[in-house]
Amino acid sequence: MAENMEKTAAEQAPGEARLKLAATAMADNKKLHANGREKREATNFVDSDSVKKIIEEWPATAKMAAANTIKFYGSPNEATPSYLIWHHNGPWKRTVAFRDGVPHDFPEPHTDVLEQFIDYHVPADKVGLVAQLEGSLVIDRTKGEVSVHCDNEGANTLSINMMHEVVTGKRTPEEAREFIKQEIVEYMMNRPAPYAEKFQFELPEGEQWDPDVAVVKDKELMKAVTEKQEELGLNKPH
Template identity: 45%
Template sequence: MEQEDKLKTAGIAMGSDFKVQTLGGAEETTKTFADMNTVQSIVKEWNAMSKKAAYLTIDQYGPPNEATESRLIWYNNGPWKRTIVYRDEIPHDFPQPHTDVIENYINYTVPIEKFSDLAKFDGSVMIERTRGEVSSRCDMEAANILALNLMNDIVIDKLNVEEARKKYCEVTSAFMMNRSAPYAEKLQFPVSNDQKYDTDVVMITDEMVKQAKEKVNEIINDNMNNGRLH
């Protein structure tokens, strides 16, 4: 990438950041639904666990909003900001051998000092710091509900990592034996519908930003004078 393109890109990026933080609208969701004939033709080629997760999610929430060869996506379904069922399986042995095929997302801000604890708790709990999201990926939605409830317990210091892992095993066993398992049935904490980004801090000095803007303007003016701006 040439310097001119780099500076143009930087200018566009700064303008986009200002627009999003001022006016909002960074993320849009698909409100239409995928054609079920298309969905079925895609899913029929998937492996058993992915196919099972896909049809269970369709039974509960209806057709996905988007469907590609490798995933189905729902937006704002039930308690979730987004749900993705994947064709491709990821092997995972905690708390028992299974494959991760469904991922559920919520808006949630995790304090930075808790990142390490959550990584130790469950490698399939993902934190999106900038986006202000947390997701859990497992073999079924109930397992994701359980993981997120325990994630919250760790964040609020109700449980430490080892206690949370132990409770995960206990609740999973109860759920599979059809005993009462509230932690696997419903989120036990309020979830916001409002997006809250962690935009971090500007570390490039104001003078450097000013120079970049001036350079971009110079390039634009030169191109206009030479008839090269499209």
């Protein structure tokens, strides 16, 4: 057992399992391209007593961030000892409050414990510019998502607004960092700070996937995948 724990699952996966997963994933890929993803409303909520018990022992910043999010958006849709997750809360696609914080010194020292997501496509040639803006912005081009993590929603909103302005060429990363430095002070001092209070652009509607292009054309593999799909009944119309 100890020897196996030093190996990855990828290394130990049987050849049959590898081909089966590839065949299934390619069939699902085709369906998603054709039909998109089924929209599911978040209807399940974790009961408040369970949530309170989970965050009771969390560090102060994480506990406060979670409590603030619960105050405005209600109980989360999912909960583990380490995370609380809300789906489609307010303008956000997803919000995650996490127990274990990360130190972050821009624009002022704080602890990142709240990550929030939107659907947003960042072109490949703009990713480096967003990285120069600040490290808490996370781009997933394939999923068509951008997330940002900080200690509060105002700072997250501000960073997303600046990300958009960098991507669209309205500001350079340096100009956006300077604006964040000023605007976050206004927000924390309870003065007007519109860029930290709401999105200053229309959020994209629907999935913003960037699936890239297929480059694997190996005939032997494609034949094996097709045969496996037929064996599993994956090519039957539904």
